[in-house]
Amino acid sequence: MDAKKIEQLTKKADQIGKLDTKQVMTWCDGCGNYGIQNALKRAIVLENIEQQKLLQCFDIGCVGNESDKVECYTIHGLHGRVLPLAVGAKIANPELTVIASAGDGGTFSEGVNHLVHAVRNDYPILFLLHDNENYALTTGQATATTPKGQVRNGTPDGVAQDPLNPLQFVLSLGPSFVAQTLSANVNHMTEVFQKALRHKGFAFVEILQTCPTYNKQCPNEWYAERVFEVEKLKNYDCRDIWQARKIVAETGKFPIGVIYENLQKKNFLETVPHREKRKTTLIEEVAHTDITKFLGKL
Numbered sequence: 512m513d514a515k516k517i518e519q520l521t522k523k524a525d526q527i528g529k530l531d532t533k534q535v536m537t538w539c540d541g542c543g544n545y546g547i548q549n550a551l552k553r554a555i556v557l558e559n560i561e562q563q564k565l566l567q568c569f570d571i572g573c574v575g576n577e578s579d580k581v582e583c584y585t586i587h588g589l590h591g592r593v594l595p596l597a598v599g600a601k602i603a604n605p606e607l608t609v610i611a612s613a614g615d616g617g618t619f620s621e622g623v624n625h626l627v628h629a630v631r632n633d634y635p636i637l638f639l640l641h642d643n644e645n646y647a648l649t650t651g652q653a654t655a656t657t658p659k660g661q662v663r664n665g666t667p668d669g670v671a672q673d674p675l676n677p678l679q680f681v682l683s684l685g686p687s688f689v690a691q692t693l694s695a696n697v698n699h700m701t702e703v704f705q706k707a708l709r710h711k712g713f714a715f716v717e718i719l720q721t722c723p724t725y726n727k728q729c730p731n732e733w734y735a736e737r738v739f740e741v742e743k744l745k746n747y748d749c750r751d752i753w754q755a756r757k758i759v760a761e762t763g764k765f766p767i768g769v770i771y772e773n774l775q776k777k778n779f780l781e782t783v784p785h786r787e788k789r790k791t792t793l794i795e796e797v798a799h800t801d802i803t804k805f806l807g808k809l
C-alpha cells in the first residue's frame with residue numbers, strides 16, 4: 512500500500528472502527544470473509560458514506576454471518592432473496608446507500624431470477640457476489656460455479672457439468688457496471704468497492720473468495736497465479752462491452768478490476784416517470800396510519 516493511502520486510512524481509523532460491532536467473527540481460519548469485511552468498511556469510510564444512511568442486506572450463508580458484524584442498518588433475509596429486499600428498500604428511500612451481499616449458491620440457484628431483473632432494471636445498489644464456488648454454510652455442496660470435475664460434499668465423483676461464468680452471464684444482460692476482485696487482496700478490493708459505490712446504477716462485483724475448508728483446490732496462491740489487472744493492459748477499454756465479453760470468456764484466467772462500465776445507461780429511478788422531479792421519497796409520502804385497532808389486546 513502506498514504511503515498516501517496509509518495516511519488516508521490512518522486519519523479515518525476511528526470512523527472505520529465505528530463500523531465494527533462487538534460480535535465475534537466465527538468464520539473458518541483463512542476465510543475470505545475477513546478480508547471482504549475489512550475492505551468494505553474501508554471503502555465505505557473513504558467514500559464518506561454516513562453510517563445512518565447505509566443499509567446492508569445479506570443473503571443466507573457464511574456471507575450472511577456478516578450481518579451482525581457491521582454497525583449500520585442491516586437485514587438478513589431469506590436464501591436467494593437478498594436482491595428484492597435491497598431493491599425494495601432503495602426504491603422506498605433513495606437517500607440510502609444500499610449494499611447487498613450473497614454467495615454463489617443463493618445468487619445462481621435459489622435467486623438467479625432476481626439477478627436477471629436487477630441488472631436489466633439497473634437498480635441503483637451495490638451487489639457483492641461472494642463466489643467461493645460452493646454452498647459453504649451447509650458444509651460444501653457444489654453450486655453452479657463449482658468447476659467441472661471438482662469434488663464437493665454431495666458430489667464425491669466430481670461435478671459433471673460445466674460451471675456458469677458469472678461475469679459472462681451478467682455481461683449478456685446489458686449491465687452498467689461489472690467488476691471482479693480477490694478476497695485475499697484487501698487493497699484491490701477496497702479500490703474496486705470504492706469505484707462500485709460511486710457508480711450510479713446497479714454495480715455488480717464478483718469477489719473470487721477463498722474457502723479453505725470446502726474449496727481446497729483453489730487457495731489464495733492458485734488465484735494469485737491466474738489473476739491479471741485489466742487496468743494494466745494496454746488498449747483495454749472498459750467502456751467497450753465486446754472487449755469486456757471477450758476478456759471474461761478466456762478460460763483459466765481471471766481479469767480483475769473494473770471490467771465494464773456504461774455511464775450513459777439511466778438507472779431505474781431515473782426512468783420511472785411518476786417519480787421524475789420529485790423531491791420526496793416514498794417513505795416520506797406514506798401516510799402515518801393508526802393500526803392499534805387491528806392489533807387487538809396485546
Ligand SMILES: Cc1ncc(C[n+]2csc(CCOP(=O)(O)OP(=O)(O)O)c2C)c(N)n1
Binds near residue numbers: 589615641643646647
Ligand atoms: C430456500 C433455501 N434453500 C436452501 C437453504 C439451506 N441453506 C442455508 S445456507 C445454504 C448455503 C449457502 O451457500 P451460498 O449461498 O453459496 O453462501 P455461502 O455459505 O457459501 O457464503 C443453504 C443451501 C435455505 N436456507 N433456504
